[in-house]
Amino acid sequence: MENILEETRFIMKKYNIKANKSLGQNFLINGSVIETIVESSNLKKEDLVIEIGPGLGTLTKYLLEKAGKVICIELDKKMIRILEDRFNLYNNFELLNQDVLKVDLKKLIKSEKEKYNFKNVKIVANLPYYITTPIIMKLLEEKLDLNNITVMIQKEVADRLIATPGDKETGAITYSVYYYATSEGILEVPNDSFIPEPEVTSKVIKLNIRKNPPVEVKSPKVMFKIIKSAFMQRRKTLLNALVNTKVFLNKEEGLEILKELELAEDIRAEKLKIEDFAKITNKILEKTI
Ligand code: SAM
Numbered sequence: 462m463e464n465i466l467e468e469t470r471f472i473m474k475k476y477n478i479k480a481n482k483s484l485g486q487n488f489l490i491n492g493s494v495i496e497t498i499v500e501s502s503n504l505k506k507e508d509l510v511i512e513i514g515p516g517l518g519t520l521t522k523y524l525l526e527k528a529g530k531v532i533c534i535e536l537d538k539k540m541i542r543i544l545e546d547r548f549n550l551y552n553n554f555e556l557l558n559q560d561v562l563k564v565d566l567k568k569l570i571k572s573e574k575e576k577y578n579f580k581n582v583k584i585v586a587n588l589p590y591y592i593t594t595p596i597i598m599k600l601l602e603e604k605l606d607l608n609n610i611t612v613m614i615q616k617e618v619a620d621r622l623i624a625t626p627g628d629k630e631t632g633a634i635t636y637s638v639y640y641y642a643t644s645e646g647i648l649e650v651p652n653d654s655f656i657p658e659p660e661v662t663s664k665v666i667k668l669n670i671r672k673n674p675p676v677e678v679k680s681p682k683v684m685f686k687i688i689k690s691a692f693m694q695r696r697k698t699l700l701n702a703l704v705n706t707k708v709f710l711n712k713e714e715g716l717e718i719l720k721e722l723e724l725a726e727d728i729r730a731e732k733l734k735i736e737d738f739a740k741i742t743n744k745i746l747e748k749t750i
Contacts, residue, residue: 465519466490469656472517476543480657484537485589489519489613491654494665496523501647501667502585502611504528509570509579513561513586513596513612516540518547520587525551529579532569534561562595570606584610590659593618594634601641601668610642610668616649619664631731633692637685639735640675642668676739684742691730691738698727708745718744 469490472478480486489495498520504510504527515521515533517540524531530553533544541558548554557564570582584607588596593614600610614622623644624630638644647665652658678684690706691699700715709715719726722740724733 465492465495466656469517469519472543476539478517478539478543481537481539482657483591485514485591486516486537487587487590487655487657487659488516489587489654490656491650494613494648494650494654495520497648498585498587498611498613498665499523499527501665502583502609504583504585505581507580509573509577509582511566511569511582511584513584514589515544515556516587518544520585521548521554524585525554528583529553530555530573530577532557532573534559534564536560562592562599566600566605567603574606581608582606583608584612586611587613590615590618590661597622597668598634598637601637601670607670609670611647611665612668613650613663613665615659616662616664619646619666623666623668626735627732629731633685633688636688636735636738638668640671640681640685642670644668676735678739678742679746680742683746684738687742687745688730688738691733695730697729699724699730699733700726700728702730703741714748 469488480488506529508528510524510528510531512521512524512531512533515535521531521533525548532555534557535541535544538558541556544556573579584600620630621632621635622638623646624635626636626639645667647667650663650665652662687708690708691702694702694705700719703709704712704715716726718741722737724737
């Protein structure tokens, strides 16, 4: 890999670019990190890649060499000219100057697959950290026709997203990610791998989208609401948290459900497996029908 730091400085100078903090612009300059991201995504010519936030195009260049096609979604107009100048000659490059949160990804993926017969669709990105969670939840909840997602995000968020429910880092979002995907931590990335340096440590993670959910639940939406309620008051016992948030009608009903599911009266939310939340959800739905 060429000297990415020099190349980045050169491009920034040529186009008079100053990183825009409010758009989460921290440009990658570490070649071995880029290599790891590209390798972990295991790209082939039969793959469509969607890159979110290509920025100056540092990662894009390597994605274009490996994938069948790369569609880049970048919000910042200033980056658009750079990306067009750099990659105009690639016939597998497409650029959308849009906010990724507003793009109809389902429609985009469907039409690309129909047109070009791609076997796999993969997301690869060094995400803008100010919207990490909304982007990942959009990718998961919209049930897109995706195979995997390889992204760089803040380490703290990464550890929560890829925890196994019941681990120390478990939060409400852990269960959502677990429901839609299996996950792996790929690499911890030091701050000096970017310019400017972010204030937090970063981590590359990979989410492999599940073909089937790990639990059967009558309404995943209701289950995620219950999980949110349980974690809103995570210092309280599950029983108190769910009574306070009116998931359980009252303490008696809560105790009865916990007993039926063989869960301790004083158990806390983070100790529950997703199967436990699925069972609580099914019990509550049974009662309300
Ligand atoms: N991929 C480049 C790299 O690794 O050097 C840049 C990554 S930088 C962390 C995040 C990129 O996301 C920036 O280029 C930023 O302009 C872009 N971005 C920020 N908000 C966005 C949004 N809502 N939709 C699409 N791109 C966005």
